[in-house]
Each structure stands twice: as C-alpha cells, then as structure tokens.
Amino acid sequence: MFEEVVTGIRQLFGDPEGPIPLHAPWFDRADEEAVAAVVRSTFVSSIGPDITAFEQELAQVTGAPHAVAVVNGTAALHTALVLAGCGPGDLVLTQPFTFIATCNAITYTGAQPVFLDIEEDTLGLSPEAVRTWLERECERRAGRCVHKATGRNVRACVPMHAFGLPMRIEALMAECDAWGITVVEDAAESLGSYHTDGRHTGTTAPLATVSFNGNKIITCGGGGALLFQDGALARRAKHLTTQAKLPHAWAFSHDAVGYNYRLPNLNAALVRSQLRKLPHNVAVKRALHQRYLRLFADTPWTMVEEPAGTRSNHWLNALLLRDRTERDAFLAACHAAGVLARPAWELATDQPMYADALRGDLSVSRDRQDRVVNLPSSAHP
Numbered sequence: 001m002f003e004e005v006v007t008g009i010r011q012l013f014g015d016p017e018g019p020i021p022l023h024a025p026w027f028d029r030a031d032e033e034a035v036a037a038v039v040r041s042t043f044v045s046s047i048g049p050d051i052t053a054f055e056q057e058l059a060q061v062t063g064a065p066h067a068v069a070v071v072n073g074t075a076a077l078h079t080a081l082v083l084a085g086c087g088p089g090d091l092v093l094t095q096p097f098t099f100i101a102t103c104n105a106i107t108y109t110g111a112q113p114v115f116l117d118i119e120e121d122t123l124g125l126s127p128e129a130v131r132t133w134l135e136r137e138c139e140r141r142a143g144r145c146v147h148k149a150t151g152r153n154v155r156a157c158v159p160m161h162a163f164g165l166p167m168r169i170e171a172l173m174a175e176c177d178a179w180g181i182t183v184v185e186d187a188a189e190s191l192g193s194y195h196t197d198g199r200h201t202g203t204t205a206p207l208a209t210v211s212f213n214g215n216k217i218i219t220c221g222g223g224g225a226l227l228f229q230d231g232a233l234a235r236r237a238k239h240l241t242t243q244a245k246l247p248h249a250w251a252f253s254h255d256a257v258g259y260n261y262r263l264p265n266l267n268a269a270l271v272r273s274q275l276r277k278l279p280h281n282v283a284v285k286r287a288l289h290q291r292y293l294r295l296f297a298d299t300p301w302t303m304v305e306e307p308a309g310t311r312s313n314h315w316l317n318a319l320l321l322r323d324r325t326e327r328d329a330f331l332a333a334c335h336a337a338g339v340l341a342r343p344a345w346e347l348a349t350d351q352p353m354y355a356d357a358l359r360g361d362l363s364v365s366r367d368r369q370d371r372v373v374n375l376p377s378s379a380h381p
C-alpha cells in the first residue's frame with residue numbers, strides 16, 4: 001500500500017545506499033574554518049568576540065531588537081520563564097503537542113503547566129482554546145489572572161511554532177494581554193519562518209526562544225538564544241545567564257542566583273557561520289516541501305501545509321495519515337525501506353510527569369498525535 005510513496009521518498013533523496021535520516025546537519029568548509037580559528041585563538045569558552053557578534057547578527061536576521069545567546073533552547077526557555085516572573089505555585093499555559101522541553105522548562109521554575117489544545121492548521125496553541133479556558137476557569141483579582149479552583153496565578157503562556165509552521169501569535173497575544181499573562185514564544189523550530197505580516201516568528205511576544213540543536217535548521221551542536229523587544233530585559237537575561245556576576249576585573253561578586261547558561265565562543269563561531277546559510281537552507285527545504293506535495297498529491301494522505309499567508313521554513317515536513325493504525329503501518333513500511341520517518345511527539349499529558357496536570361479539551365492535539373508523521377527533511381539530501 002505504501003510501497004510507491006516510500007520508493008518516491010527514497011528517490012527524492014537520490015536513493016542512497018544506506019538509511020535516509022529524519023534530519024542531518026550540514027557543514028561546509030567555512031564552518032570548519034570558523035571552528036579551527038576559534039581553537040587556534042584559545043577563546044573557546046565563555047569569553048570571546050563571536051558571542052556578541054552572533055547576538056547582533058541573529059537580531060538583525062530575525063528583526064528582533066535584542067538577542068542573547070545561551071547553551072541550548074531549553075535553557076533559553078527556562079531563562080525566559082524566570083524573566084516572565086514564573087515561580088513556585090504559578091500556572092503556565094502551553095500545548096501538550098510539543099517537544100517535552102517546552103513543558104520541562106515551565107516545571108524548572110516551580111510553576112505547573114496547564115495543557116490546552118492546538119489549532120488544526122497551525123498545530124500551535126489555539127487562541128480560542130486559551131480564551132475559553134480563561135473565561136471558564138479564571139477570574140481577575142487585583143490585576144492578576146487567578147485560577148478559581150486552585151487560587152494559583154496564571155503567569156505566562158508558551159505557544160510553539162510546530163515544525164516551523166507559524167502559529168497565530170497576534171490573536172493569542174490579544175487573549176493573554178487582556179488577562180495580564182506574559183507570552184513566551186517557543187520558536188525553537190521556526191528560525192526562518194514568517195507571519196502573514198512579514199514578521200519573523202519569535203519577534204511578536206516580549207520574550208521568545210530559539211534552538212541550534214543538532215537537528216535544527218542551523219546548528220552549532222548545542223545552542224540557543226532568547227529574543228527580546230526590550231533592552232532592559234535582554235540585559236537582565238545576559239546577567240542571569242552568566243552567573244549573575246557583577247562586572248569587575250578580579251572580584252567575584254554575584255547579586256542573584258544566576259545560571260551557567262552562556263553559549264561558549266566555540267559554538268558561537270560555528271553558529272555564526274551556519275547563520276549565513278539560513279536563507280539557502282530555507283530555500284532547499286521549501287523546494288523539498290513542493291516535491292513532497294507532488295509525491296502525495298494523488299494519495300489519501302495529506303501534507304501539512306503552511307497556514308495561509310505565512311511563510312514556513314518547513315523545518316520538518318509533516319504528513320497526515322488517516323488514523324493511528326495507518327500511521328504505524330506507514331512508519332513500519334518506511335523503516336523497513338531505510339526511510340527514518342517518525343511519529344509526532346506523544347502528548348505531554350501522556351507522560352508520567354504531567355499525567356495529573358490541569359488541562360482543557362485536547363481533541364485536536366490527540367488527533368494530530370495519532371496521525372502526524374514527520375518525513376525526512378534534511379536541507380542537504
């Protein structure tokens with residue numbers, strides 16, 4: 001049943017001898033030179049010119065007024081949530097259809113996630129689901145959004161741009177602003193993706209995060225960054241992620257419990273070099289998406305396309321099967337042929353840590369978890 005499309009996928013990648021990975025990083029001579037130059041300079045750690053240069057370049061590429069580089073996307077999320085004021089006893093709204101790091105970063109602060117549904121087309125947190133839950137479950141007390149049943153403050157909201165598809169951030173911001181809830185955009189997967197108004201993902205909310213993990217559209221092995229609208233918040237992030245050390249030529253004075261989250265100069269040099277390839281990688285991925293659309297055009301299965309008017313980086317191509325049984329049969333056929341497709345994440349609410357978490361209706365999340373498969377999407381087949 002799946003033979004033709006699986007063969008077609010292999011052909012898209014030139015039918016190589018071995019397996020076709022879901023997503024492989026790609027490095028060129030310039031990347032090698034960038035790393036070698038840092039090694040020669042000995043500035044491989046927390047001090048070096050590439051960190052600040054990268055922050056400026058990332059801000060320029062995304063259009064974010066400020067960027068702060070950190071060790072990975074999870075650390076970026078943790079820092080953003082601390083800056084949003086999240087702490088023990090707070091509630092943070094998010095989607096269960098996401099990589100687990102989104103939820104764990106909330107838990108690191110002592111807050112608890114509340115899982116709400118996603119939209120069918122964007123696969124991002126539904127502004128309507130957020131409005132419905134807030135109106136039904138919460139009330140305003142002295143400018144705070146309080147969950148009536150537990151008395152806890154709803155402090156923040158973390159939507160995610162799944163697989164690079166821009167979610168409806170403006171509509172979500174409108175809901176959250178009305179309740180005084182700070183939005184943190186998890187843009188780990190969406191570097192190079194744009195909203196209908198041409199704004200880069202991660203540049204609408206006051207705080208946003210990206211990842212440069214090995215499977216992302218550009219990588220430096222491990223790395224991440226925060227994007228800010230506000231310079232004072234960015235300076236605070238820099239301070240907290242560098243052990244909250246007060247600047248001094250030799251004294252060790254710290255004014256808060258900070259974190260060792262600063263991106264090493266070695267990684268910064270590599271990601272600077274990779275950032276120059278972002279437009280090229282996006283173009284290759286968008287072309288690959290078109291080829292997948294043609295491959296699945298006359299089949300009962302549907303490619304997930306970018307929401308109308310947006311421009312996705314198509315980091316991971318996603319295919320919708322008709323049900324979970326069919327999805328598993330498709331995955332089995334792919335793996336038997338060395339096509340390393342994979343299912344979407346199990347919902348966070350199905351993981352033991354979040355089994356008892358507060359939640360709304362999750363029917364779209366459940367449906368997409370059962371039916372979505374990610375197809376091999378390397379930028380350089």
Ligand SMILES: Cc1ncc(COP(=O)(O)O)c(C=O)c1O
Binds near residue numbers: 074102160212224
């Ligand atoms: C949606 C999402 N959030 C957060 C992360 C965490 O990023 P990192 O692996 O750099 O910690 C990732 C990916 O790894 C992700 O896909």
